[in-house]
Amino acid sequence: MLDPKPLESLADRRPEKRAVSGAALRLAALAKDYGGVTALAPTDLEVRPGEFFSLIGPSGSGKSTLLGMVAGFVPPSAGRILIDGADVVALPPYRRNIGMVFQNYALFPHMSVAENIAFPLRMRKMPRSRIEARVKEMLETVRLAGFAERSPAQLSGGQQQRVALARAAAYDPALLLMDEPLGALDKNLREEMQYEIKRFHSKIGATILYVTHDQDEAATMSDRIAILNGGRIVQVGRPRELYEAPNSPFVASFLGEANLFEVAAVSNAPPMRLRVVTREGLTLAAHQHARIEAGVMICVRPEAIQIGSSGGAAANSVEGRVIDVVYTAGMLRYRIEVMGGRAVIVRRPLQRQVPIFEVGSPVYLSWDLADTILVPNTP
Amino acid sequence: MAEAATPGPGGRPWTLYRGYAVLLLPPGLFLAVFFLWPLIRVVLRSLLEPHPGLANYGRVFGEAAFARALSNTIETAGVVTVLCLVIAYPLAYAIARADGRRLKLFMIFVLVPLWTSAVIRSFGWMIVFQRQGVLNDLLLALGITHSRLTLLPGSLAVHVGMVHIMLPFMILPLIAGMRGIDLNLMRAADVLGAPPRRRFLEIFLPLSLPGVSAGVALVFMTSLGFFITPALLGGARHTMAAVLIEEEANVQLDWPLASALATTLLIVTTVLYLVYLRLMRRSLPLIGR
Ligand SMILES: Nc1ncnc2c1ncn2[C@@H]1O[C@H](COP(=O)(O)OP(=O)(O)OP(=O)(O)O)[C@@H](O)[C@H]1O
Numbered sequence: 001m002l003d004p005k006p007l008e009s010l011a012d013r014r015p016e017k018r019a020v021s022g023a024a025l026r027l028a029a030l031a032k033d034y035g036g037v038t039a040l041a042p043t044d045l046e047v048r049p050g051e052f053f054s055l056i057g058p059s060g061s062g063k064s065t066l067l068g069m070v071a072g073f074v075p076p077s078a079g080r081i082l083i084d085g086a087d088v089v090a091l092p093p094y095r096r097n098i099g100m101v102f103q104n105y106a107l108f109p110h111m112s113v114a115e116n117i118a119f120p121l122r123m124r125k126m127p128r129s130r131i132e133a134r135v136k137e138m139l140e141t142v143r144l145a146g147f148a149e150r151s152p153a154q155l156s157g158g159q160q161q162r163v164a165l166a167r168a169a170a171y172d173p174a175l176l177l178m179d180e181p182l183g184a185l186d187k188n189l190r191e192e193m194q195y196e197i198k199r200f201h202s203k204i205g206a207t208i209l210y211v212t213h214d215q216d217e218a219a220t221m222s223d224r225i226a227i228l229n230g231g232r233i234v235q236v237g238r239p240r241e242l243y244e245a246p247n248s249p250f251v252a253s254f255l256g257e258a259n260l261f262e263v264a265a266v267s268n269a270p271p272m273r274l275r276v277v278t279r280e281g282l283t284l285a286a287h288q289h290a291r292i293e294a295g296v297m298i299c300v301r302p303e304a305i306q307i308g309s310s311g312g313a314a315a316n317s318v319e320g321r322v323i324d325v326v327y328t329a330g331m332l333r334y335r336i337e338v339m340g341g342r343a344v345i346v347r348r349p350l351q352r353q354v355p356i357f358e359v360g361s362p363v364y365l366s367w368d369l370a371d372t373i374l375v376p377n378t379p
Numbered sequence: 380m381a382e383a384a385t386p387g388p389g390g391r392p393w394t395l396y397r398g399y400a401v402l403l404l405p406p407g408l409f410l411a412v413f414f415l416w417p418l419i420r421v422v423l424r425s426l427l428e429p430h431p432g433l434a435n436y437g438r439v440f441g442e443a444a445f446a447r448a449l450s451n452t453i454e455t456a457g458v459v460t461v462l463c464l465v466i467a468y469p470l471a472y473a474i475a476r477a478d479g480r481r482l483k484l485f486m487i488f489v490l491v492p493l494w495t496s497a498v499i500r501s502f503g504w505m506i507v508f509q510r511q512g513v514l515n516d517l518l519l520a521l522g523i524t525h526s527r528l529t530l531l532p533g534s535l536a537v538h539v540g541m542v543h544i545m546l547p548f549m550i551l552p553l554i555a556g557m558r559g560i561d562l563n564l565m566r567a568a569d570v571l572g573a574p575p576r577r578r579f580l581e582i583f584l585p586l587s588l589p590g591v592s593a594g595v596a597l598v599f600m601t602s603l604g605f606f607i608t609p610a611l612l613g614g615a616r617h618t619m620a621a622v623l624i625e626e627e628a629n630v631q632l633d634w635p636l637a638s639a640l641a642t643t644l645l646i647v648t649t650v651l652y653l654v655y656l657r658l659m660r661r662s663l664p665l666i667g668r
């Protein structure tokens with residue numbers, strides 16, 4: 001679930017100093033077929049130098065396939081991968097100079113923590129004294145000084161994760177790939193590691209291509225996000241853009257929670273407003289939209305809806321009845337039955353002075369004009 | 380309901396394996412009666428017959444022929460193990476990477492030789508190695524030799540015959556070990572900048588060592604007690620311990636001496652195995668489970 005809070009992305013806080021300049025990554029008509037099964041349809045994508053860019057999408061949408069092709073161990077069926085303008089498709093992974101963090105960390109079990117971090121440096125024929133200094137530095141960066149001689153099996157999941165991070169960044173790659181690096185961690189640790197990775201990103205300055213299926217995580221960390229579905233990128237944008245202007249019902253409901261309404265009729269209503277009648281018979285008001293000729297749906301975010309015992313002067317006001325209410329951390333989550341038997345989800349912060357409506361009580365839902373979001377009805 | 384769940388006084392905590400020990404009873408009994416007891420009798424006989432004392436062992440270590448057979452046994456087992464490893468490793472590497480139908484096909488190739496008995500396969504090698512045999516014909520025809528070689532009986536024939544029989548026992552643990560290596564580790568090494576050779580030497584090879592260790596132990600220990608192949612292909616000069624024991628028992632009818640030889644072989648094998656375990660535990664501290 002996406003709280004409004006993470007929208008003030010950590011990415012907005014600009015970094016102090018960066019060690020390397022990130023690489024620009026461009027995918028041109030990059031595609032992957034597995035014997036007739038399309039894992040990734042021809043895809044174009046541009047990731048800017050130093051950007052924290054996330055790929056999100058449901059399971060099987062092609063995220064790992066895309067990452068694997070950039071890393072080099074999944075040969076593309078077609079297309080080009082340009083890193084700082086140079087096509088790397090023909091290069092083996094070990095000559096691409098990319099960093100990568102795997103979901104299950106992929107630490108070498110027969111090497112100590114220090115040896116793991118030293119591995120890419122040895123492969124680059126760095127002199128021993130410099131390797132030692134660098135390993136020490138990296139261990140301090142990920143706050144694991146003193147763990148150098150441990151074996152990976154003697155570390156917790158979060159610590160292994162940090163070793164993997166240190167190993168991937170030890171040689172200052174200009175592009176760092178991460179495939180669900182926090183997928184195996186529990187919620188608290190995951191949130192801690194999100195900050196850790198962001199801190200890390202602002203320190204090293206590499207371009208990061210980050211895969212997750214946790215939309216909260218993506219929204220918290222990313223400069224921009226690409227949403228994949230069925231082997232296609234369906235929308236690219238800043239977290240806030242995607243949340244506030246989804247280009248399809250899929251994006252609307254994938255990124256955060258959404259109340260989606262099918263539209264029965266649209267008409268202009270002065271001044272500069274739209275009057276929308278939904279399939280259920282609700283009459284809603286929205287800002288005049290530039291392009292409504294295509295089929296549209298209405299999306300109202302659960303956080304945008306006020307709940308009260310009487311209808312206010314808001315642009316949108318809907319009568320309903322409480323079906324149930326659930327308490328989650330700091331939040332009340334109502335389901336409200338409105339006209340046509342339709343259930344609408346409402347989320348309100350849980351504060352002392354806010355009245356709680358009991359199950360069955362009649363309520364009024366209201367929201368601003370701007371919160372009636374028109375979504376092109378593309379699949 | 381809640382009362383039923385509280386354990387009674389002195390009740391042992393339930394574990395998943397409770398009661399499974401009963402399953403050990405039949406094989407345990409069987410082994411005790413048909414393996415352990417005869418073994419004890421062998422040891423006792425070597426010490427008590429014809430007179431109590433170490434006279435039998437005096438002969439084992441005193442007579443050059445016995446000592447030579449013992450060292451020859453260890454040497455042959457060592458050579459066979461090394462040859463098996465050298466041949467099996469690349470094979471297992473290729474097979475471990477295959478999957479689906481190809482894997483099944485390869486596995487059949489590995490397992491099929493096991494369907495034929497060691498006796499028949501050793502006879503097969505006699506036909507190959509004898510003076511008028513296939514190998515000599517071939518060498519002459521190719522002009523590599525100009526007269527027939529006497530390869531039988533001989534250590535070459537013994538080595539080849541034993542490697543042939545032991546190979547699957549090296550390949551199988553190797554494959555099992557190699558298939559257990561996480562492919563992501565190889566990918567990680569690749570992305571981290573390791574070219575194929577370094578990837579193999581620094582990641583794959585060390586991680587395959589537990590499988591190597593299992594295969595080496597299996598082949599070496601089994602080879603120490605090999606009988607049929609050395610009996611058929613090795614002459615008097617290449618006698619191995621098991622052949623000697625059989626001869627003392629069935630031809631010379633000197634059972635006490637045969638027992639002392641057998642006990643010596645058992646002790647040598649056990650000591651070698653313990654030393655091996657120690658070495659392995661020391662060199663594989665991180666991977667060894
Ligand atoms: N080696 C393969 N052979 C055949 N099909 C594959 C292979 N790898 C992936 N696929 C298919 O390609 C599609 C995309 O897979 P991919 O692993 O990229 O998904 P993903 O977005 O990473 O999913 P997840 O979130 O579950 O990791 C899936 O339909 C998958 O079944």
Ligand SMILES: [Mg+2]
Nearest residue numbers: 063064065179
């Ligand atoms: Mg994946």
